[in-house]
Amino acid sequence: MLLPLLIAAVAGYLFGALPFGYLVARSKGINIFEHGSKNPGATNVRRVLGEKFGPSGKMLGNLVFVLDALKGAAAGGWMLLVPLLGTAGTSWDSETVLWMQVVGVVGALLGHCFSCFTGFKGGKGVATAAGCILVLVPLAILIAATVWVATFYSSRFVSLASILAAIALPISAFLLHQPPVLSWLCVAIALLVLLRHRSNIVRLLNGTENRFAKKTAATK
Known part of the structure; x- marks a missing residue:
């Protein structure tokens, strides 16, 4: 059971660490860590980009929320799809899968809050948590x-x-x-x-x- 949990933890962290708020703001020439509340979450991205680009900027903030929620859902749900794609996960019993989901969710939240891609800075975890729990x-x-x-x-x-x-x-x-x-x-x-x-x-x-x-x- 240890190896599946390790895989879930690493995959969850990497999913969660994807810095969508930073990348979306950067695509508009803005380092979100230097503006507003300096948080890469959807709220700050929406506020900062909305002030500079109007409705289109606010829509980008909404996009960040969706992307952050999706990475949470992916971290907590990918192990459910493995048996459908091949034989690698068919030996996982329901208890193992449940614990993989839990570990994956914890990893995703830690990845979002302390992303290795942005110097271990991150958001507050609300959207990512919502995506995680939506699956569970x-x-x-x-x-x-x-x-x-x-x-x-x-x-x-x-x-x-x-x-x-x-x-x-x-x-x-x-x-x-x-x-x-x-x-x-x-x-x-x-x-x-x-x-x-x-x-x-x-x-x-x-x-x-x-x-x-x-x-x-x-x-x-």
């Missing part, structure tokens, strides 16, 4: 996404929405009676997201956090 516990991520949408549209704070969605994730997993390893994985993901949002929490408490402005009639 889709109903839990649907609940967390609902919390995110409700919080964002009522407060206009992306950070607050991400924090509350992260807290909702493990609660949902436990209420849905998921296998213990998945429920505790959701706890670990929530703690990582909260840890990566330390500065945002301080700004929220101080009243200095950036808020997305609502569209006015003139800008719709």
